Amino acid sequence: MAYVKSREEYESLYKESIENPDVFWAEQARKYLSWEKEWDFVLQYDFNDARIEWFGEGVLNATYNCLDRHMDSIKDKIAYYWEGDNPAEERIVTYGELYAQVNKMAAVLKSKGIQKGDRVVIYMPMIVELAVAVLACARIGAIHSVIFGGFSAEALANRIQDCEAKMVITVDGGFRAGKSIPLKATVDTALKTCPGVEIVIVFNRAGLQLELDPNREIWWHEAIADTDLPDYVEPEPMNAEDPLFILYTSGSTGKPKGVVHTHGGYLLYTAITTRIVFDLKDDEIFWCTADIGWITGHSYCIYGPLINGFTSVLFEGVPSYPDFDRFWQIVAKYRVNKFYTAPTAIRALAKEGEAHVKKHDISSLKLLGTVGEPINPEAWRWYYHHIGRDWCPIVDTWWQTETGGHMITPLPAVTPIKPGSCSFPFFGVDPIILDESGEETKYPNQEGVLCIRRPWPGIARTLYGDHERFKETYFSQVPGMYFTGDGAKKDEDGYFWIIGRVDDVLNVSGHRLGTAEIESAIVLHEDVAEAAVVGYPHSIKGQGIYAFVTLNTGVSKTDVLKKELVLLVRREIGPIATIDVLQWADGLPKTRSGKIMRRILKKIAAGKTAELGDLSTIADPSVIEKLIKESTLAGESA
Template identity: 55%
Template sequence: MNDHVYPVPADWAERAKINKERYAELYRESLSNPDAFWRREAQRLDWQKPFTKVSESSFDEATFGISWFSDGQLNVSANCIDRHLAERGDQPAIIWEPDSPPEMGGGEGRIITYAQLHEAVCRLANGLKSLGIRKGDRVTIYLPMIPEAAISMLACARIGAIHSVVFGGFSPDSIANRVQDCDSRLIITADEGLRGGKVVPLKANVDEALKLLHGPTVEKVVVVTRTGAGVWMEEGRDLSYEELVAAQSPDCPADVLNAEDPLFILYTSGSTGKPKGVLHTMGGYLTWASMTHEYVFDYRPGEIFWCAADVGWVTGHSYVVYGSLANGATTLMYEGVPNFPDFSRFWQIIDKYQVQIFYAAPTALRALMREGDDWVTKTSRASLRLLGSVGEPINPEAWEWYHRVVGEGRCPIVDTWWQTETGAAMITPMPGATDLKPGSASFPMFGVEPQLVDGDGHVLEGATEGNLVLTRSWPGQMRTVWGDHRRFFETYFTTYRGKYFTGDGCRRDADGYYWITGRVDDVINVSGHRMGTAEVESALVAHAKVAEAAVVGYPHDLKGQGIYAYVTLNANDVPSEALRRDLVQWVRKEIGPIATPDVIQFAPGLPKTRSGKIMRRILRKIAENDVSSLGDTSTLADPSVVADLVANRAGASDKAA
């Protein structure tokens, strides 16, 4: 496996905000004197009433609760907009690039300054108030990646309404479940969305979703004009976004809100199948998002920052909108996908807007890597100074390609590990402080105290592998599961008493670097040996002909669990029995005979969520031949891949070795 180390470049060590010595000093202080550390860090925000209390958090059942800065008051929207107006009113806050480039009729995009963003947010906030929305009311946002998505989030934050963003590719069922769970009073949507050249019927999906609700909770539907297509507008319920905001004052004073007032609910998949409404609050979340954005990306105000995530998932919340704008950034929003109209789209956008920092998911990078280097190298990318990875562990081969081809060997990569529940980055390199190991998330963020424990909760020291837990609270930690506080405690704090269980397995090497090995339920027990699926996947992807791989366990008569590998080949490679045998031998050589895949199924595509995560639950069901209970596949980026996987499932006789 890859053991290459990339030292901190000399120029980064010299000018970065956080170098090796500073990281060690701040990390030590954040654990030994957390009160002083967080009092200082929280001053990055403007507080209308300063806090006196820092953390009142406990992971123990008798005193359980998460609370930060609880007597302080502030406004998130004002921190992201108003406080920048004097110095940055004319600076671009949001650069928006449409799905299609101008030569294909996509238009020129939009550049919105901080002053323009302030007016847009104030008008919508006043519009929401005119519709009866008040502090604590829930507003569902179901929009494409257009500026109105960020504007809607910030307008809710301005008046204390709680937003729940639902990704613009989700089905009517998914919308209905999320609207019902949090009793949304209002939905903001668009007539249609555009994604990869295809039209997404957003308003029609909302109409269908509202028919599925039990009891009338949604009073109004506000519809943004994106394509101009004629859509059904129900009298008394549906109204035009443009007409609503045009009728409002361009000034809306920001409400004074408590640090522990809810900011947003974001639904994430739960093991029971019922989505969990992850709740984040005002002061702690924004402190965490702002701090990590500044330190992890070494951010300097005015730089063009592109987080290529949708606001429908937490990365978009924290790094497209809140962390970026709190820091006076220019944040880029892109409506489309990496491979439309061609595989150069990301790199063309970087050149067009002179993007300096680019942050994307490994699944997108692997998809682009498999198409060859020419799509990248025919662009300049000279503006880039830092690259980032988010969403899942990046395999070393994709890391090396990202570093060598995209970044031309001159851009450090921050490979960040975190979760919807953690608010922002938790374990991550810092470009001026961390020697990089491809595939490792490296070291904990300030205030984060990770431990590795075995199945019985015994703490494991030194170089080892185990279950990743966190022993103390941090400001960006989720506060509860909406409407089900007991579920919050039982999901995260009962497996290992007094500790937050991440659900992830992790390896710590002799140098103290952390390597995320995948979800603990993605650990395969082969003949008594525990093996993380990520390790086998990385071995497969290291093969020259493999673009992507997903590995799951399945019942095996002799071994207890066997290894079932789904393999997607590079664009010009074709499946064959010879290649199947070659891959088996390759894994044996890379890891050892214990990791020998029992079944290899060649797959043109893998079932992924819209945010790029591989749905291993579905792959496990197919591997186990339990295809009658695959569950709802409508939320997948491409539901059709499931039918292909089922149709071509390897039978018991198709053993690979």
């Protein structure tokens, strides 16, 4: 039985969360979290100055909520099934074992001079020790900043400098798709320009037998073996509005933004969304495939599941290694019940066909989720049919690094699901779609920009060291509202549809076309794996439509197929959506979290290849060189 059992129950709870937010969220805060001291007020805010406070003067500790309070009840329950990049490597970690490891590492941090409010950068692969490092920081009130293990030395240095970190926690090396990745070497290069870092702790993951600098560096295993260190560290009492972590996200200007999340509101919001959106029961196995280096991993691999006392899978590897059945092999091995991944992974696996799925018994799955970008209906249907066996609900969650947790999402058992729609707002989220004149849209399917009218507990509080930029980015475009930067529409049934970033809306001969809509039409073709559409300057139309198309393995790139795709889009959307240029792309430029970097494709399409900007977040830069080389040939194509 679902927690929210019907549309009527959802609407009644939602109404209360909007009309009586103080009462609603106070009740949830008492239900989901343990407080050392209750708050003086639930919410005070001023969007014009981008000032937001939840649970003012309340006091709590994140790791007490994730670990200590479970020790009497679920000490022996499994917190994590860990699966290595190499299928032969696995680990089981109970709540009691995690508690012991976190206390020991917290003692190490304190012994090295780390204090409440100090910043600690964590640059590690998806191993249990990454979660331990995060929680050890939170236990003593240090602010963690996890940086995805695929970032370059330059990107790492920029982030270390921006948050003025005193310590870096890393590994000698990591493993990805069977290859060894020398993370410590990247840290060494980065630290040449980061004199503020006083100490580096190195976990021995790859057995590279490195020589450490005794003045500044220490092995993790040696640090925790110090017999003088206590086995228990008192959890630091933290104000609800004290920073919990900084997480960097790419800005449109190229300089990364250090998004700051605080204790009270963020912890409550991750806890409630984890339980309600995934309808997770205490005996179920949850797997969020995201890397902890991204907000999805913070919220739905660490804080949300642990606060609730759930069991999760942590996976170090990639979905394609050793073969394309790896996800389903893991689902079968641990009898995963609720599975949460990104559309880009679904498309990559769909491209290889369903034979990989059929090798494994995935009948344990009861619910599927997607995150990171709108899922095109064709990928949704593949996911629903082959993975969900035509009955698992799919929660297509829309949210952002800055929102802390799910904002608009279907709830299982509440409403019929529409492929590609994120459905309805979560409790306390008050969305509005504004047209170009700043008025609320009036008609079904009228497109506009998505804004949020009031704060929810998981909202970010500032950008580290730059509140002015925070205010300017999120609260100045539409005074009195949070500006999401995403385009959206609401259909005749009130369902929300995300069109893509506002700058991913094309204006072709005066008509507004969402790139996601055109991409969805292209991937309807059975030979197409993935498509990315951008606008480019067109002398007649203002903007022309430029499509980069990746074909399924083994499909020939022919002019006949190009014509088929052009006709398919015309048929699905109309002649206004005629593709002007179609370029075959063996690969698309993606960030390491799998997002397509459309700003780079725009530059290629416009012929401005000298202005590509910062490429430090690209997973495979060689993809760009190939696209540039072939772009000159594409001009005559469609």
